[in-house]
Structures are given as C-alpha cells and as structure tokens.
Amino acid sequence: xxxxxxxxxxxxxxxxxxxxxxxxxxxxxxxxxxxxxxxxxxxxxxxxxxxxxxxxxxxxxxxxxxxxxxxxxxxxxxxxxxxxxxxxxxxxxxxxxxxxxxxxxxxxxxxxxxxxxxxxxxxxxxxxxxxxxxxxxxxxxxxxxxxxxxxxxxxxxxxxxxxxxxxxxxxxxxxxxxxx
Numbered sequence: 001x002x003x004x005x006x007x008x009x010x011x012x013x014x015x016x017x018x019x020x021x022x023x024x025x026x027x028x029x030x031x032x033x034x035x036x037x038x039x040x041x042x043x044x045x046x047x048x049x050x051x052x053x054x055x056x057x058x059x060x061x062x063x064x065x066x067x068x069x070x071x072x073x074x075x076x077x078x079x080x081x082x083x084x085x086x087x088x089x090x091x092x093x094x095x096x097x098x099x100x101x102x103x104x105x106x107x108x109x110x111x112x113x114x115x116x117x118x119x120x121x122x123x124x125x126x127x128x129x130x131x132x133x134x135x136x137x138x139x140x141x142x143x144x145x146x147x148x149x150x151x152x153x154x155x156x157x158x159x160x161x162x163x164x165x166x167x168x169x170x171x172x173x174x175x176x177x178x179x180x
Contacts, residue, residue, distance in 0.1 A: 010023070010157055010161075011150075011153060011157060012025050012027065012146070012153075012154050012157055013025040013092070013157060013161065017095075021095075021165075021168070022093060022094060022095035022096075023093070023094040023095075023161045023165075024091070024092065024093045024094075024095075025090075025091070025092040025093075025154075025157075025158075026089060026090075026091050026092075027089060027090040027091075027092075027142070027143070027144070027145040027146060027154075028087075028088070028089040028090075028145055029085070029086060029087075029088050029089070029145050030145070031086045033086075034086070035083040035086050035087065038079055038082065038083055038086070039079075039083070041079075042075060042076060042079045045072075045075060046072045046075070046076070049068050049071060049072055050068060050072070052064075052068070053065045053067075053068035053069075084106045084107075085105065085106055087104075088104055088105045088106070088144075088145070089103075089104055089145070090102070090103045090104075090142050090143075090144065090145060091104075092142065092158070094116060094161055094162065094165055097115070097116065098113050098114070098115070098116070099113070099114040099115075099116050099119055099133070099162070100112075100113050100114075101113075101114070101133055101140050101142060103140060103141075103142065103144075110140060112133070112138045112139075112140040113138075114133065114135045114136060114138065115135065115136060116162050116165050116166065117166060118135040118136055119133055119134070119135040119162065120132075120133070120134045120135055121133055121155050121158050121159050121162075122134075122155070123151070123152070123155070124141050127152065128148035128149060128151060128152075129148070129151070130142065130143045130144065130151065131143040131151050131154055131155045131158070133158075142154075143155075
C-alpha cells in the first residue's frame with residue numbers, strides 16, 4: 001500500500017529509499033557548456049588573440065598588443081561572471097519529517113528547513129511567479145530554474161508529495177490524546 005501511494009511519476013523530483021521514503025528535487029540552470037569547458041574555450045581564444053597580436057607587433061604595429069590584452073581581459077571577466085552562476089541550483093528534499101530547501105547562487109547559499117505538516121506552498125505574486133514555501137517563521141522562493149508556465153506544476157508536485165508524506169505518517173494527535 002505504501003509503494004502504491006508513491007507510484008505517481010514525478011516530473012521534477014525523484015522518489016528514493018525503500019523503507020523511509022525520500023523525495024528529492026534538484027533544479028539547475030540549463031547550461032550548454034560547463035565551467036571547465038568554458039575555461040578551455042577562453043584559454044584557446046586568448047592564445048589565438050595573443051598569437052595574432054604578437055605577429056602584428058613583430059611587423060611594427062605596437063598598438064595591437066594593448067588592445068588585444070584589453071580584449072582578453074574583457075572576455076575573461078565576462079566568462080568569469082558566467083562561470084560563477086553556471087553551477088547555481090535549488091535542492092529540495094522531503095525526508096525524515098523535514099522538508100529541506102537549499103538555494104545556491106554563486107557563492108551564496110540559503111537553506112531553510114520546515115516541518116512538512118506546517119509548510120505552505122503558494123505563488124509569490126501570481127501565476128507564473130516563483131513558488132514560495134513558508135512556515136515556522138521562514139520563507140524561501142524556489143523555481144528560478146523552471147520555466148514560468150511550469151512553476152504551478154512544480155508547486156502541485158510539492159503539495160502532492162507533502163500530502164503523501166502526511167498520509168504515510170501515523171496520526172500523532174490521536175496518539176497524544178490516547179496517552180492522556
């Protein structure tokens with residue numbers, strides 16, 4: 001019965017674990033080139049540009065070298081900015097009575113933990129906006145790496161997983177009343 005409750009296929013998340021089920025979502029930027037590949041690309045462009053500048057410098061055009069150096073510096077700065085955010089992600093994990101949300105942007109990481117029974121999932125401003133998770137005095141927005149028209153589906157999937165988690169848990173309020 002417990003396996004059937006989690007049988008729905010998830011678009012954004014994945015169910016793992018045999019006994020204590022966990023659901024994990026990993027939302028990442030869609031990067032066409034990894035930071036290491038970007039570094040190799042930048043290095044090859046710099047070698048090419050430097051080679052051309054040296055050839056012109058040897059021919060007597062001495063002003064080509066400073067402009068080539070400026071070009072390489074600007075290219076390096078732009079690629080550095082790209083690489084800093086190429087590995088941004090949002091990780092959401094529902095396990096062991098905790099909903100953990102982690103958002104990493106550049107070198108900054110925001111982390112929030114919620115009790116699944118008390119978390120609210122709603123759009124931040126309206127349809128298509130980021131999905132806001134709030135509860136217990138904390139709030140965090142997710143869905144930056146999901147197209148705006150799919151954010152509602154992400155929110156529905158989170159709600160579905162929370163309902164399944166709550167249905168699988170024994171009712172603690174009934175246990176507390178029976179102990180009194």
